Amino acid sequence: MRIVLLGAPGAGKGTQAKKLIDKFSIPQISTGDILRKAVADGTPLGKEAKIIMDKGELVSDQIVLGLVKERISQPDCKKGYILDGFPRNTSQAESLDKILAEMGAPLEVALSVDVDFDVLLKRLTGRRTCKGCNQMYNIYFSAPKGTNCDKCGGELFQRDDDKAETIKKRLEVYKSQTEPLFAYYGKKNIVKRVDGVGDIDEIFKKICSLLNK
Numbered sequence: 001m002r003i004v005l006l007g008a009p010g011a012g013k014g015t016q017a018k019k020l021i022d023k024f025s026i027p028q029i030s031t032g033d034i035l036r037k038a039v040a041d042g043t044p045l046g047k048e049a050k051i052i053m054d055k056g057e058l059v060s061d062q063i064v065l066g067l068v069k070e071r072i073s074q075p076d077c078k079k080g081y082i083l084d085g086f087p088r089n090t091s092q093a094e095s096l097d098k099i100l101a102e103m104g105a106p107l108e109v110a111l112s113v114d115v116d117f118d119v120l121l122k123r124l125t126g127r128r129t130c131k132g133c134n135q136m137y138n139i140y141f142s143a144p145k146g147t148n149c150d151k152c153g154g155e156l157f158q159r160d161d162d163k164a165e166t167i168k169k170r171l172e173v174y175k176s177q178t179e180p181l182f183a184y185y186g187k188k189n190i191v192k193r194v195d196g197v198g199d200i201d202e203i204f205k206k207i208c209s210l211l212n213k
Protein backbone atom coordinates (compact mmCIF):
# COMPACT_ATOMS: atom_id res chain seq x y z
CA MET A 1 0.00 0.00 0.00
CA ARG A 2 1.44 3.35 -1.06
CA ILE A 3 -0.09 6.16 1.02
CA VAL A 4 0.45 9.88 1.33
CA LEU A 5 -0.70 11.45 4.61
CA LEU A 6 -2.19 14.91 4.24
CA GLY A 7 -3.22 17.23 7.05
CA ALA A 8 -2.09 20.40 8.78
CA PRO A 9 0.84 20.58 11.20
CA GLY A 10 -0.29 18.86 14.41
CA ALA A 11 -3.23 17.01 12.81
CA GLY A 12 -1.83 13.67 14.00
CA LYS A 13 -0.14 12.40 10.82
CA GLY A 14 2.90 11.12 12.72
CA THR A 15 0.74 9.61 15.47
CA GLN A 16 -1.41 7.66 13.00
CA ALA A 17 1.60 6.75 10.82
CA LYS A 18 3.14 4.89 13.78
CA LYS A 19 -0.02 2.79 14.07
CA LEU A 20 -0.10 2.11 10.32
CA ILE A 21 3.52 0.85 10.49
CA ASP A 22 2.59 -1.64 13.22
CA LYS A 23 -0.50 -2.89 11.41
CA PHE A 24 0.77 -3.08 7.84
CA SER A 25 4.54 -3.55 8.36
CA ILE A 26 5.40 -0.83 5.88
CA PRO A 27 7.82 2.01 6.67
CA GLN A 28 6.92 5.62 7.44
CA ILE A 29 8.89 8.13 5.45
CA SER A 30 8.69 11.45 7.28
CA THR A 31 10.61 14.23 5.56
CA GLY A 32 10.35 16.23 8.80
CA ASP A 33 12.04 13.40 10.77
CA ILE A 34 14.74 12.96 8.10
CA LEU A 35 15.46 16.70 8.15
CA ARG A 36 15.49 16.85 11.97
CA LYS A 37 18.01 13.99 12.03
CA ALA A 38 20.23 15.90 9.58
CA VAL A 39 19.95 18.94 11.87
CA ALA A 40 20.84 16.86 14.96
CA ASP A 41 23.79 15.27 13.12
CA GLY A 42 25.00 18.74 12.11
CA THR A 43 25.41 17.78 8.42
CA PRO A 44 25.72 20.59 5.82
CA LEU A 45 22.17 19.80 4.66
CA GLY A 46 20.98 19.90 8.28
CA LYS A 47 22.58 23.30 8.90
CA GLU A 48 20.92 24.69 5.77
CA ALA A 49 17.54 23.12 6.64
CA LYS A 50 17.52 24.32 10.29
CA ILE A 51 17.44 28.00 9.33
CA ILE A 52 14.38 27.41 7.13
CA MET A 53 12.59 25.05 9.52
CA ASP A 54 12.99 27.44 12.46
CA LYS A 55 11.18 30.08 10.39
CA GLY A 56 8.33 27.65 9.67
CA GLU A 57 8.97 27.75 5.93
CA LEU A 58 9.48 24.91 3.46
CA VAL A 59 12.92 23.51 2.68
CA SER A 60 13.72 23.56 -1.07
CA ASP A 61 11.99 21.00 -3.29
CA GLN A 62 15.38 19.91 -4.61
CA ILE A 63 16.58 18.84 -1.14
CA VAL A 64 13.47 16.89 -0.12
CA LEU A 65 12.99 15.24 -3.52
CA GLY A 66 16.49 13.81 -3.42
CA LEU A 67 15.86 12.45 0.08
CA VAL A 68 12.53 10.86 -0.82
CA LYS A 69 13.70 9.36 -4.13
CA GLU A 70 16.60 7.68 -2.39
CA ARG A 71 14.39 6.38 0.44
CA ILE A 72 11.56 4.90 -1.63
CA SER A 73 14.07 2.96 -3.71
CA GLN A 74 15.15 0.96 -0.63
CA PRO A 75 14.11 -2.74 -0.49
CA ASP A 76 11.86 -2.22 2.57
CA CYS A 77 9.58 0.02 0.45
CA LYS A 78 8.76 -2.73 -2.07
CA LYS A 79 5.53 -3.63 -0.23
CA GLY A 80 4.58 0.03 0.15
CA TYR A 81 5.17 2.99 2.45
CA ILE A 82 3.56 5.89 4.27
CA LEU A 83 4.70 9.29 3.08
CA ASP A 84 4.31 11.73 5.99
CA GLY A 85 4.88 15.44 5.33
CA PHE A 86 5.68 14.92 1.65
CA PRO A 87 4.58 16.16 -0.85
CA ARG A 88 4.04 19.64 0.58
CA ASN A 89 3.18 21.55 -2.58
CA THR A 90 1.98 20.85 -6.11
CA SER A 91 5.46 20.90 -7.59
CA GLN A 92 6.62 18.17 -5.16
CA ALA A 93 3.47 16.15 -5.98
CA GLU A 94 4.14 16.36 -9.72
CA SER A 95 7.78 15.33 -9.26
CA LEU A 96 6.71 12.41 -7.07
CA ASP A 97 4.23 11.23 -9.69
CA LYS A 98 6.98 11.24 -12.32
CA ILE A 99 9.31 9.19 -10.12
CA LEU A 100 6.53 6.70 -9.28
CA ALA A 101 5.50 6.41 -12.94
CA GLU A 102 9.10 5.44 -13.77
CA MET A 103 8.93 2.82 -11.01
CA GLY A 104 5.54 1.59 -12.29
CA ALA A 105 4.06 1.94 -8.80
CA PRO A 106 1.68 4.90 -8.47
CA LEU A 107 0.21 6.24 -5.25
CA GLU A 108 -2.93 4.48 -4.08
CA VAL A 109 -4.33 6.72 -1.34
CA ALA A 110 -4.00 10.33 -0.19
CA LEU A 111 -5.33 10.15 3.36
CA SER A 112 -6.20 13.40 5.08
CA VAL A 113 -6.42 13.76 8.86
CA ASP A 114 -8.74 16.75 9.37
CA VAL A 115 -8.47 18.97 12.47
CA ASP A 116 -9.59 22.58 13.04
CA PHE A 117 -6.88 25.21 13.38
CA ASP A 118 -7.80 26.18 17.00
CA VAL A 119 -7.17 22.59 18.18
CA LEU A 120 -3.87 22.42 16.28
CA LEU A 121 -2.32 25.23 18.29
CA LYS A 122 -2.80 23.33 21.58
CA ARG A 123 -1.56 20.09 20.05
CA LEU A 124 1.63 21.69 18.77
CA THR A 125 2.52 23.78 21.82
CA GLY A 126 1.77 20.75 24.05
CA ARG A 127 3.76 18.19 22.05
CA ARG A 128 6.74 16.50 23.73
CA THR A 129 8.83 13.77 22.08
CA CYS A 130 11.19 11.19 23.58
CA LYS A 131 14.84 11.57 22.57
CA GLY A 132 15.34 7.83 22.95
CA CYS A 133 12.41 6.12 21.22
CA ASN A 134 10.50 8.98 19.52
CA GLN A 135 7.33 8.24 21.52
CA MET A 136 5.08 11.30 21.42
CA TYR A 137 3.16 12.87 24.30
CA ASN A 138 1.04 15.94 24.76
CA ILE A 139 1.02 17.83 28.04
CA TYR A 140 -2.67 18.74 27.49
CA PHE A 141 -4.09 15.52 25.98
CA SER A 142 -1.77 12.57 26.70
CA ALA A 143 0.77 13.62 29.33
CA PRO A 144 3.54 11.24 30.44
CA LYS A 145 3.25 9.94 34.00
CA GLY A 146 6.46 11.67 35.08
CA THR A 147 9.00 14.01 33.52
CA ASN A 148 10.58 11.28 31.35
CA CYS A 149 9.29 8.84 28.71
CA ASP A 150 6.88 6.21 30.09
CA LYS A 151 8.15 3.63 27.59
CA CYS A 152 11.95 3.88 27.80
CA GLY A 153 12.70 6.50 30.46
CA GLY A 154 14.31 8.76 27.84
CA GLU A 155 14.44 12.55 28.07
CA LEU A 156 11.50 14.43 26.54
CA PHE A 157 12.04 17.48 24.34
CA GLN A 158 10.00 20.18 22.64
CA ARG A 159 10.61 20.73 18.89
CA ASP A 160 12.29 24.03 17.99
CA ASP A 161 9.50 24.81 15.50
CA ASP A 162 6.73 24.26 18.08
CA LYS A 163 6.88 27.87 19.30
CA ALA A 164 3.73 29.98 18.89
CA GLU A 165 5.22 32.34 16.28
CA THR A 166 6.69 29.55 14.14
CA ILE A 167 3.47 27.54 14.40
CA LYS A 168 1.52 30.51 12.98
CA LYS A 169 3.86 30.62 9.98
CA ARG A 170 3.67 26.83 9.48
CA LEU A 171 -0.14 26.99 9.41
CA GLU A 172 -0.03 29.85 6.86
CA VAL A 173 2.38 27.88 4.67
CA TYR A 174 0.11 24.85 4.95
CA LYS A 175 -2.93 26.85 3.81
CA SER A 176 -1.22 28.48 0.86
CA GLN A 177 1.07 25.68 -0.37
CA THR A 178 -0.20 22.31 0.88
CA GLU A 179 -4.00 22.66 0.79
CA PRO A 180 -4.01 22.83 -3.05
CA LEU A 181 -2.97 19.14 -2.95
CA PHE A 182 -6.58 18.23 -2.15
CA ALA A 183 -7.57 19.44 -5.60
CA TYR A 184 -4.51 17.76 -7.16
CA TYR A 185 -5.23 14.32 -5.65
CA GLY A 186 -8.99 14.90 -5.90
CA LYS A 187 -8.64 14.87 -9.69
CA LYS A 188 -6.97 11.47 -9.39
CA ASN A 189 -9.82 10.24 -7.18
CA ILE A 190 -7.56 8.94 -4.42
CA VAL A 191 -8.45 11.29 -1.51
CA LYS A 192 -9.89 9.79 1.67
CA ARG A 193 -10.64 11.96 4.72
CA VAL A 194 -10.92 11.17 8.40
CA ASP A 195 -11.96 13.42 11.28
CA GLY A 196 -8.77 13.74 13.34
CA VAL A 197 -10.42 14.93 16.57
CA GLY A 198 -11.15 12.33 19.24
CA ASP A 199 -9.58 9.19 20.67
CA ILE A 200 -6.39 8.19 18.79
CA ASP A 201 -7.36 4.48 18.57
CA GLU A 202 -10.88 5.35 17.37
CA ILE A 203 -9.44 7.55 14.63
CA PHE A 204 -7.17 4.69 13.62
CA LYS A 205 -10.16 2.30 13.40
CA LYS A 206 -11.87 4.74 11.04
CA ILE A 207 -8.69 4.93 8.95
CA CYS A 208 -8.53 1.14 8.66
CA SER A 209 -12.13 1.01 7.51
CA LEU A 210 -11.47 3.78 4.95
CA LEU A 211 -8.55 1.70 3.68
CA ASN A 212 -10.80 -1.41 3.65
CA LYS A 213 -8.38 -3.19 6.00
Ligand code: AP5
Nearest residue numbers: 009010011012013014015031032057058059085123127138
Ligand atom coordinates in the same frame (compact mmCIF):
# COMPACT_ATOMS: atom_id res chain seq x y z
P1 AP5 B 1 6.99 18.01 9.71
O1 AP5 B 1 7.86 17.31 10.66
O2 AP5 B 1 6.45 17.27 8.55
O3 AP5 B 1 5.85 18.69 10.56
P2 AP5 B 1 4.31 19.03 10.26
O4 AP5 B 1 3.75 18.68 8.95
O5 AP5 B 1 4.24 20.45 10.65
O6 AP5 B 1 3.56 18.03 11.12
P3 AP5 B 1 3.80 17.72 12.59
O7 AP5 B 1 4.87 16.69 12.75
O8 AP5 B 1 3.98 18.99 13.37
O9 AP5 B 1 2.39 17.17 13.02
P4 AP5 B 1 1.65 15.77 12.82
O10 AP5 B 1 0.47 15.94 11.93
O11 AP5 B 1 2.62 14.67 12.47
O12 AP5 B 1 1.10 15.59 14.28
P5 AP5 B 1 1.59 14.62 15.47
O13 AP5 B 1 1.18 13.22 15.18
O14 AP5 B 1 3.02 14.90 15.79
O15 AP5 B 1 7.74 19.29 9.10
C1 AP5 B 1 8.52 20.16 9.90
C2 AP5 B 1 9.26 21.15 8.99
O16 AP5 B 1 10.19 20.42 8.14
C3 AP5 B 1 8.39 21.95 8.01
O17 AP5 B 1 7.87 23.11 8.61
C4 AP5 B 1 9.41 22.25 6.89
O18 AP5 B 1 10.27 23.32 7.22
C5 AP5 B 1 10.24 20.97 6.82
N1 AP5 B 1 9.70 19.99 5.85
C6 AP5 B 1 9.22 18.76 6.13
N2 AP5 B 1 8.79 18.15 5.02
C7 AP5 B 1 9.02 19.03 4.01
C8 AP5 B 1 8.77 18.98 2.61
N3 AP5 B 1 8.20 17.92 2.02
N4 AP5 B 1 9.13 20.04 1.85
C9 AP5 B 1 9.70 21.13 2.42
N5 AP5 B 1 9.95 21.24 3.72
C10 AP5 B 1 9.61 20.20 4.53
O19 AP5 B 1 0.67 15.17 16.66
C11 AP5 B 1 0.84 16.45 17.21
C12 AP5 B 1 0.50 16.44 18.71
O20 AP5 B 1 -0.88 16.15 18.87
C13 AP5 B 1 1.26 15.38 19.54
O21 AP5 B 1 1.55 15.92 20.82
C14 AP5 B 1 0.28 14.20 19.64
O22 AP5 B 1 0.50 13.44 20.79
C15 AP5 B 1 -1.06 14.96 19.67
N6 AP5 B 1 -2.17 14.22 19.08
C16 AP5 B 1 -2.18 13.48 17.92
N7 AP5 B 1 -3.42 12.97 17.69
C17 AP5 B 1 -4.21 13.39 18.73
C18 AP5 B 1 -5.60 13.20 19.08
N8 AP5 B 1 -6.42 12.45 18.29
N9 AP5 B 1 -6.08 13.77 20.21
C19 AP5 B 1 -5.25 14.54 21.00
N10 AP5 B 1 -3.93 14.75 20.72
C20 AP5 B 1 -3.43 14.19 19.61
